[in-house]
Amino acid sequence: MFDPAMLQRSADVRGIYPNQINEELAWLSGKYLVRSLRKMLGEDVTPGILVGRDGRTSSPAIYAALIQGISAEGGRPIASGLATTDMIQWGVGEGRCGAHAGVMITASHNPAEYNGIKSVFKNKETGGVDVMRPSDHLAPQFEEDGEDGSASDSVTAPFPAAGKMNLQEDFVEAALSRSNRLGDASGKIVLDPGNGVGGLFRPLLKTALERRGAKVELLAVAEQIDGRFPTRPSNPGLPGAVELLQETVIAEGAAFGAAFDGDADRVFLVDEWGQFVSGSVMLAALAKNMVEKNNNSGAVVYSAVSSWIVPETVRAAGGQAILSRVGQDAAKVALAKTNAVFGGESSAHYNFPDTYCLDSGLFAMVTFWDMLLESGLSCSQLLGQLKPWPNSGEVNLRVECADWKSMSSEVIAAIKSEFSDDSKDSYVLDIDGVSVFNPRVPEYATADDVFTIDQQGDPTGKVYRQVEDYTPDWWFNVRASNNEPLLRLNFESRDASEVAGRTYSLISRIRELCGDRAKITVQDWGNLK
Known part of the structure; x- marks a missing residue:
């Protein structure tokens, strides 16, 4: 069943297969992408769309349906098969096979x-x-669509016309070309794709490093691509998710x-001692490097939930x-408008403005x-130069009620109102949910x-x-x-003794605000437990 509400998302279309995400939705998404691109590029242009997929069990069927939808509307699908998201983005930036746009099938x-x-x-x-936002590029095309239920007679096979596009090889080469020192690399590095599509790497x-004369030994855990993710969660940032990698690095x-x-x-x-490196620390380290190489100047973009170590480090470097x-x-x-030299998020997205503002895990790994x-x-010595603030990590609160979005909005509005009171001595920013910064200082009134x-x-x-x-x-x-249906909470303080108490108080206040209208349970405790 096709649910048009899925097209109202602000970032990507994502949900559970097959109830929310299915072949019908994918076929229509391909069709609407072509229509949207024609309005952007001109009606006389045949949009070329590079399409890739991850290793999830449902991805081949969704991938094939989307390619057929592109073809049915007169677009030109460029089928890349298994790929990482940054491969597809890079391929679009490079204009591979005349691509104007790209689609990745992944959650x-x-x-x-x-x-x-x-x-x-x-x-x-x-x-x-x-990013092509579904709400901007897909939903309007659905609204303009007709009511003819006849199936299209246009079918395109989800395979390339020729077998030598080499997107995967060329992308890896582009990542390695960011360093002219890798030919001198030695020792061991351990990769953990977590049974995801990074198993391609x-x-x-190995082949590309050998060509450079590197003596490094590349090892891997959870390398087999398996859409069931049997070894660990697909999110390596969850507490305890990378224990196998940590153990292997040490061993x-x-x-x-x-x-x-x-x-x-x-x-x-993970450093040589098996210590997990947070996304904020990695972001700060990479940002410092980029600012210093830009003559100790330049803007760095960071997300609203990143550690304060990021702006501290950027400013100290001159950025x-x-x-x-x-x-x-x-x-x-933000990267484009501020002409930034680097950017990223605490969730371990790292952006490279010199390469189409690409957010790439492999580019980040090579740069580090x-x-x-x-x-x-x-690794520990280099990162040890940075001093992370004590923090809660990301605490995820599950909101169980009839309308979790409305309840979440109400909670955020209430917290904003409470901390806007002068007695709280805080600055309140609503750029993403609500952020509160304490204390106020005389130099800045608001x-x-x-x-x-x-x-x-x-x-x-x-x-x-x-x-x-x-x-x-x-x-x-x-x-x-x-x-x-989650509220995400991040708390950080210069004083480690404040973190647990203030975070628990916030959780309690959120429960009070919801009362008996919603059940609030802690799904992930972040760094607290």
């Missing part, structure tokens, strides 16, 4: 029963690869380990910190590897003075803000998930 880090459709297009004005990397004496999510556009690191709404759709707007080789330090609006790039201030020279004692953010 990213969601569990095995989920699937989804991520779409991007090449922005001719900025040179970047931008190791053999391709093998590896320099570091790299854990990719289900579609391999995100990566988390300008830019806070953006969570999500790659917002991040890529190059940093290690340049420094001559170990939140708009701390987080200033770029009147030219984003006059509404709803996508990103420039961060002035201010540091809170503590801050927190509460926001609703886009895809699941």
Whole structure:
């Protein structure tokens, strides 16, 4: 059954297969993408759309249906088969086989029963690869569609016309070309694709590194692509998810380990001692490197729930910190509008403005590897130069009620109202859910003075803000998930003793606000338990 409400999503189409995401939805999405692209490119243009899929059990069927929908509307599907999300984005940026846009069949880090459709297009004005929001590009085409139930007679096989596109090999080569030191690499590195499509990487990397003369040994755990994700969750950022990788890095004496999510556009690191490296620490390290290489200048975009270590590190290196709404759709707007040198999110998305604002786990891993080789330090020594703030991690609260979205909005509005009172001595920012920063300081009267609006790039201030020279004692953010009935809570403080108590108090307050209208349970405790 086709559910038109799925087309109203702001980032990608994602849900449980086959009830929410299915072949019918995929076929129509392909059709509507072609219609939308024709309006953007001109009616006389035949849109070329690069299409890839991850290793989920439902992905081949959804992939085939979407390709047929593209063809039925007169578009030109470019079938790449198994691919990572960043491969597809990179291929669009490169214009592979004349691609104007790209689609990836994946639910990213969601569990095995989920699937989804991520779409991007090449922005001719900025040179970047931008997100095609379903609400902007698919829903309007559905509204304009007719009521003819006749099946289309147009069918296209989900296979390429020729067998030598080499997207996977060329993408890996593009990632490795970011370093001219990898030929000197030695020792061991452990990859953990988590049974996701990142299982493509190791053999391709091995061949390309051998050509460079590298003496490195690439090892892997959970390498077999299996859409059931039998070894660990597809989200490597969950507490305890990468224990096998941590154990293997220690046992093998590896320099570091790299854990990719289900579609391999995100990566988390493990140092040589098996210590998990948070996305915020990795973001701060990469940002510092990029700012320093840009003559100690340049803007860095970071998401609203990232650790304060990111703006601190960026400012210390001479850069300008830019806070953006969570999500790659917002991040890529901020990157382009501020001419940023780097960007990313605490969820382990890392963006490279010099390559179509691509968010790539493999590009990030190679860049960090190059940093290690340049420094001559170990992973723990290099990252030990950064001092993370004590924090709760991301605590996920499940909201069980008739309308979780309305309830979440009500909770966020109530928290905003409470902390806007002068007695709370806090700045309140509503760029993504609600963020509260304590205390106020005489130099900045309002939140708009701390987080200033770029009147030219984003006059509404709803996508990103420039961060002035201010540091809170503590801050927190509460926001609703886009895809699941969850409220996500992040708390951070300079004082470690405050973290648990203030986080528990926030959870209790959220329960009070919901009363008996919703059941609030803690699904993930973040760093608290």
